[in-house]
Amino acid sequence: MHADAKVVLTLFVMGTGPRSVRAIVNVRSLCENVLPGTYQLDVVDIAADPAQARAHQLLAVPTLVLPGGGTARRFVGDMSNDARIVEALQALRTERATDG
Numbered sequence: 001m002h003a004d005a006k007v008v009l010t011l012f013v014m015g016t017g018p019r020s021v022r023a024i025v026n027v028r029s030l031c032e033n034v035l036p037g038t039y040q041l042d043v044v045d046i047a048a049d050p051a052q053a054r055a056h057q058l059l060a061v062p063t064l065v066l067p068g069g070g071t072a073r074r075f076v077g078d079m080s081n082d083a084r085i086v087e088a089l090q091a092l093r094t095e096r097a098t099d100g
Contacts, residue, residue: 006040007092010065011079012058015047019078023062026079034089038096066092 011027013020024043031039046053046061056065064075066088075085 005096006038007035007096008040008042008067010042010044012044012046012052012056012061012063012065014061015045020045020062022078022080023064027064027085030079030082030085030089034086035093038093 009027009031011023013023024041027041031041044052046058052058053061056063060076062076062078064079064085066073066075073088075082075088079085
């Protein structure tokens with residue numbers, strides 16, 4: 001990955017209810033703290049596109065998918081105060097710095 005390329009994260013949600021909105025806000029906040037200006041968050045509403053749930057074999061939503069070396073990492077829930085997500089984002093930042 002080039003240092004100037006954005007990290008693409010995908011957040012799968014169901015509609016625009018409170019859980020979905022909270023997950024979107026939380027992920028954006030985490031990304032702005034760890035990867036400011038270097039990420040792209042794609043939000044996929046599986047209520048509008050249910051085929052995406054099947055294509056990505058989702059079992060629950062909200063689900064955040066982070067790119068990984070061969071295997072994407074997945075996180076499920078409202079994404080609040082999740083140290084595991086912060087660790088994964090920091091690893092992506094470090095990977096970007098060493099690949100550049």
